[in-house]
Amino acid sequence: xxxxxxxxAKTIAEAISKAIQELNTDESNVEIEILQEPGKGLFxxxxxxxxxxxxxxxxxxEKKPVAKEIAIKEGEEVLKEILDLMGIKDAxxxxxxxxxxxxxxxxxxxxxxxxxGKQGQTLSSLQHLINKIVKPKDxxxxxxxxxxGGYRDRHHEILENMAASSAQKVVAxxxxxxxxxxxxxxxxxxxxxxxDNPEVMTYSEGEGNYKRVxxxxxxxx
Amino acid sequence: xxxxxxxxxxxxxxxPEAVKVSExxxxxxxxxxxxxxxxxxxxxxxxxxxxxxxxxxxxxxxxAKSKLKVTLVIQE
Numbered sequence: 001x002x003x004x005x006x007x008x009a010k011t012i013a014e015a016i017s018k019a020i021q022e023l024n025t026d027e028s029n030v031e032i033e034i035l036q037e038p039g040k041g042l043f044x045x046x047x048x049x050x051x052x053x054x055x056x057x058x059x060x061x062e063k064k065p066v067a068k069e070i071a072i073k074e075g076e077e078v079l080k081e082i083l084d085l086m087g088i089k090d091a092x093x094x095x096x097x098x099x100x101x102x103x104x105x106x107x108x109x110x111x112x113x114x115x116x117g118k119q120g121q122t123l124s125s126l127q128h129l130i131n132k133i134v135k136p137k138d139x140x141x142x143x144x145x146x147x148x149g150g151y152r153d154r155h156h157e158i159l160e161n162m163a164a165s166s167a168q169k170v171v172a173x174x175x176x177x178x179x180x181x182x183x184x185x186x187x188x189x190x191x192x193x194x195x196d197n198p199e200v201m202t203y204s205e206g207e208g209n210y211k212r213v214x215x216x217x218x219x220x221x
Numbered sequence: 222x223x224x225x226x227x228x229x230x231x232x233x234x235x236x237p238e239a240v241k242v243s244e245x246x247x248x249x250x251x252x253x254x255x256x257x258x259x260x261x262x263x264x265x266x267x268x269x270x271x272x273x274x275x276x277x278x279x280x281x282x283x284x285a286k287s288k289l290k291v292t293l294v295i296q297e
Contacts (some may be wrong), residue, residue: 078232082229086225086279086282087286087287114285122278122279124275125276125278125279128271128272128275129229129272129275129279132233133229133233209271
């Protein structure tokens, strides 16, 4: 079966319906791209309408699912094995495919705090190792992101709240505030949070993986 | 705990058959010695020691669960 066709007709609607007929499908199932609007061309010639019609999600249906399923399965297996060896036997893993190359694995366990660790260090270690270990052969590169019972979202919120209250201090006192050491991921959340803020600016200070974010008033350096 | 290190090391390296883990007790807690093929050292250590740090972190977490202290040493 053809996955996409390019059709020409007098009007766009005609071209689309012709293409859909050729693909033997219906309109809800396709993506339409208009290549050329109909109209008068050079020297009074008429230009036909030209459209490209693709069957939706066709590429994924043809090659990706197998690779994706492998990536999900292998990721789950390795994670389960590591948790098991760490003595965490009650873990349930809920895997979700987010964007194309991102596999999100949410761990549900009584020992959630233990897996997260101080400042999420254990969780990011686990994530780093999973990403190093799982290299499914046929799959394109995927990135595994781990979460424990929605910790990441909660953590994100906490960081933003903390940043917001620090920023209030910065504005009130016109003095910079240095936050505690954080990993790159967390620092990014804070930098993004203040990206368009008219009153304060942020930068990182320190060396290595764990730097400190500094929130400082704008126009003061 | 030994199996944890063994599993992680074997999964990371190119020659899993060269991975050897031994335990001995030291001054403060258990010392776990990891031996891998020379070529695989980089795999175990990772960029800026990130991978070995992660292994140590998981090991420490697992050890803390049973109130132990374990140190991981990589032998060259």
